[in-house]
Amino acid sequence: MAIEIKICGLKTPETLEAALAAGADMVGAVFFAPSPRHLDLATAAALMARARGRAQVVALTVDADDAALDDIVAAVDPQALQLHGRETAERVAAIRARFGRPVWKAIGIAGREDLARLPDYAAVADRLLLDAKAPKGAALPGGNGVPFDWNLLAGLDLAKPFMLSGGLTPENVGHALALTRARGVDVSSGVESAPGVKDPARIAAFVRAARAFETAAGSRASALPAEQTSLAP
Numbered sequence: 001m002a003i004e005i006k007i008c009g010l011k012t013p014e015t016l017e018a019a020l021a022a023g024a025d026m027v028g029a030v031f032f033a034p035s036p037r038h039l040d041l042a043t044a045a046a047l048m049a050r051a052r053g054r055a056q057v058v059a060l061t062v063d064a065d066d067a068a069l070d071d072i073v074a075a076v077d078p079q080a081l082q083l084h085g086r087e088t089a090e091r092v093a094a095i096r097a098r099f100g101r102p103v104w105k106a107i108g109i110a111g112r113e114d115l116a117r118l119p120d121y122a123a124v125a126d127r128l129l130l131d132a133k134a135p136k137g138a139a140l141p142g143g144n145g146v147p148f149d150w151n152l153l154a155g156l157d158l159a160k161p162f163m164l165s166g167g168l169t170p171e172n173v174g175h176a177l178a179l180t181r182a183r184g185v186d187v188s189s190g191v192e193s194a195p196g197v198k199d200p201a202r203i204a205a206f207v208r209a210a211r212a213f214e215t216a217a218g219s220r221a222s223a224l225p226a227e228q229t230s231l232a233p
């Protein structure tokens, strides 16, 4: 089972190159002014141009209106839009229709009750990103470096692939993948030395750890009889 790895909140050519050299599948640019990872359009366009053809470019927004999304799409031409605010399922569908490109919806998870919201979003988004709910009083709806109880996802059966985020690190990503069977992982704080400052060594360690899980899961699958080799989701 191939694991998709996204490194989010990249701000400099050096750290972007570190993510690409490590083998990240996706790189994310944050468009949310309160975030220490926020980029202006011109900086994001120049930075993400370096990733074109080497990884998928994902634009992260929070409750952005159509005009803001128009500007981001025109400047950066992202391969996916990651909606990380309080967007309703109807708004997700409208954005998908307007821009004709994949839309990911991040959903904050704190307890079992939050899982009830997933089917409505799975029906309209191209993929779900299951993140920790922001702590009370946090300035950001994501990117807080806190995990949630991954056991909540055991046995989760969604019609869409999901990625996991929230408090992932090089140290815990293998365990998180083993528990949740997520198709991909998204990390920001866990590969930083300070808020908004990415650490190339931690980026490389994160990708290595996720790939090590992938390799181990692949070996376990190939040791099974052919009819048992599907590790779906």
Ligand SMILES: O=C(O)c1ccccc1N[C@@H]1O[C@H](COP(=O)(O)O)[C@@H](O)[C@H]1O
Pocket: 008, 009, 028, 030, 032, 035, 036, 037, 038, 060, 062, 084, 106, 129, 131, 140, 141, 142, 143, 144, 145, 146, 165, 166, 167, 168, 186, 187, 188, 189, 190
């Ligand atoms: O990274 C940010 O600054 C950010 C701001 C607003 C919404 C989401 C943000 N990041 C996303 O949050 C999750 C978890 O991040 P972390 O690894 O716990 O720091 C991840 O999907 C980021 O893309």
